Ligand SMILES: [Fe+2]
């Protein structure tokens with residue numbers, strides 16, 4: 001098993017090495033297309049007459065996020081061009097910026113001419129803003145922050161983290177599965193021919209962008225061993241936000257199912273795409289330093305199922321009310337905690353942590369010889385006891401509340417060995 005995985009990883013890396021930046025540039029010259037010449041006349045009729053009300057709402061929700069996404073990535077690519085260490089990388093990124101502008105123009109035309117939202121890019125963006133999900137807004141605010149950070153720090157580790165954010169998280173994990181989903185149902189039903197043609201062109205461009213991202217990341221990781229630390233830090237911060245991007249309004253699953261897919265299928269594609277690209281870049285998830293950004297001991301399908309359950313329980317993602325207290329779901333939360341701790345942050349691979357909730361039953365985590373175990377109940381002599389309300393702890397694990405601020409506010413009261421308390425941020429990857 002391990003041998004097969006190693007062989008696959010080697011083959012993927014060789015494939016990445018065999019593509020040059022010049023090849024990618026050449027593909028761009030050969031793949032140019034015109035967003036301004038797509039014919040949307042049939043699309044107009046299909047949108048207003050063939051689509052049901054639900055299909056129109058569902059498509060508008062999904063396409064609005066693509067439109068805003070393309071606008072954001074167009075604006076945010078400039079510092080990448082400045083930070084890229086090689087000329088060939090700068091040139092490719094310059095072509096990519098043109099592509100992203102073309103994609104934004106394509107979606108902008110569709111919003112104006114077919115959906116009748118807005119008169120120019122600015123007003124169309126404004127008109128479609130209410131359709132952006134919490135996960136989308138958080139993820140793209142984070143991309144803005146990453147791009148700004150790159151203006152100040154052009155080091156290879158910071159550039160590697162920024163490439164991971166843009167090319168691997170936004171493009172490979174979020175955009176690509178969404179494109180496949182849309183193209184799939186448009187092709188099957190033979191509708192929106194102008195939009196379908198545009199989406200196919202966008203997908204081809206994105207494939208090239210992702211190919212560049214994987215290659216660039218692979219080169220950076222080889223050139224500077226510190227890159228993997230920066231990438232792992234970034235993933236720990238952004239994945240809890242990006243997991244909420246494709247959550248439909250009020251969890252109305254019909255927004256996806258009306259077009260013949262399940263939410264699980266779209267998430268699974270994203271998860272698999274992300275994992276394989278990280279592996280191809282020489283950064284398999286299981287080898288990332290520190291607390292794992294995802295429960296890597298679960299299969300991708302299990303991870304998706306967990307993520308969706310955790311989102312709906314209010315344990316991760318947008319806060320829409322108090323979190324679930326269903327004991328089975330709480331057990332999943334602690335299982336996730338036990339799979340996400342960085343056991344190397346403990347002295348001698350051992351630690352015992354007690355949660356003493358003011359308003360829920362206690363739980364504990366035991367780390368022994370590098371393996372972890374959680375269950376409800378009390379330990380006799382924990383190294384650390386965390387006293388807090390259940391909801392406050394959920395807000396901390398979901399990244400909604402900084403644990404240091406929670407302590408200052410008196411919401412979280414840790415007790416125990418100073419040595420272990422100092423290690424807490426590393427243990428939980430925060
Ligand atoms: Fe794009």
Ligand SMILES: [Fe+2]
Pocket residue numbers: 073100171205206209
């Ligand atoms: Fe792109």
